[in-house]
Amino acid sequence: MLYFLNLRSLILAAYIGSGLFDLPIQMLPKNFSDLENSATQIQSQNCADCNDFCTIKELKSLAKSITVKVISENGWGSGIILKREGEVYTVVTNQHVLDSDYKSYLIQTPDGFFYQANKIENQDFQGNDLALLEFGSTHSTYTVASLENYTTLSTGDKTFAAGFPALEKPQDTELLFTRGRISILSDRPLEKGYQIGYTNVIKKGMSGGPLLNIYGQVIGINGMHAYPLWGDPYVYRDGSQPNVTLRQKMSHLAFAIPIETLAKLAPKFASISTIEFHQTVSSKIFNYLLFDGFSELLNWKFYSNILSNSSCKSRV
Known part of the structure; x- marks a missing residue:
């Protein structure tokens, strides 16, 4: 118990020392018992102004738009x-x-x-x-996705995928929205450009749909579901193959093409150069402490303006 308290104190001290907790006391919750326990549904204080993480409801609405x-x-x-x-x-x-x-x-x-x-x-x-x-379209205005670099991702990051499963009726516009985590970030692409392996459920018909991060930014394009029924998709572009252990791991995952690949090949249509959000080492650590349930361990919820930008507020 003493070790746990010392660990918590050290972590809090490190963040206070780094300036991350340089916040007015009014921004902290007064009653810790009112905090949500779900790590995947942490509420932001002011997501409409893009100062914090998006909620699950906001992410689903953004994906649909x-x-x-x-x-x-x-x-x-x-x-x-x-x-x-x-x-x-x-x-x-x-x-x-x-x-x-x-x-x-x-x-x-x-x-x-x-x-x-x-x-x-x-x-x-x-x-x-x-x-x-x-x-x-002459009568309706539609939302344009915000994009994020592949290089900002790490294994374990939460991911949110969307698309239209092919088992429904053609006139049905119901979107399937699934949650998961990044499991593989390949340093070289497979034959069709797939590099991001993740645990989200992807069904036939969801190919081409977005893979989002916790800020509502598109990080990849869904395209390959787990347990493919035909072909051999796990071949690198140079013709070599992953080892047996890695291939087995890959088969359990869905895969996406990084949106950065599209931006490099078709910059006229997709640009990520205007994205202002850049995670520092300290904010990256903060994300993991917060989103992997560490806030529950500390019995704490942090409201802050640490993030300079996210895309909870989508571009139109």
Whole structure:
């Protein structure tokens, strides 16, 4: 017990010394018994101003606002609204979602409307499982996703995935929203560009949908669910293969293409250079203490303005 108290004191002292707790006393909760215990549903004091973590409700609402259904003759997948230029919107999805024999598709937006969409041709994705579509809307304005760098991620980070499972009726716009964690961050991509392995449930039809971090930023594009039924997707781009242990681990995970891959190959349509949020070492440690249940161990809840920016408030 003495060891625990000393450990807690040392950690608190370290953060106070670093300036992280340089906050007015009025910002701290008066009654610790009123605090929530769920590490995945920590409430932020002022998420509307993007000063703290998003709540699960806010993340789900954000995911719904930026995710579309991409419909072809043989079925559908999902997509992410990347860009708005006047009345024209750009959507990213997986190449395997689109039928190679068709050039025109339907996009169903979060409000249930259908729009004809055309594939953007002459864009070289260098073998990555990516494709871009454009559609126009004269009567509705849709939310554009905020993007975040692959390099800010660490194994164990919480992830939130969204998309439209293919088992539902075509006219159904119900979004599946799942929670998980990053398990693998490969230092080199698999053949189709997949590098982020995570524990979220991904079903057929959710390919092309967003993988979000706790700030509501898109960090990846869903595209490969766990336990694939055909093919051998676990091959690196140079033709080599992971060892047996790693391959077994990979098979239990869903995989996404980092959004940074798209930004590098198609900077006209996806840019992450304007993202102001950069985690320092101290704030990264703070995230783990807070989101891995450490706040429950300390019986504490912190309200702060540590984060300079997140995308709880989405761009429109």
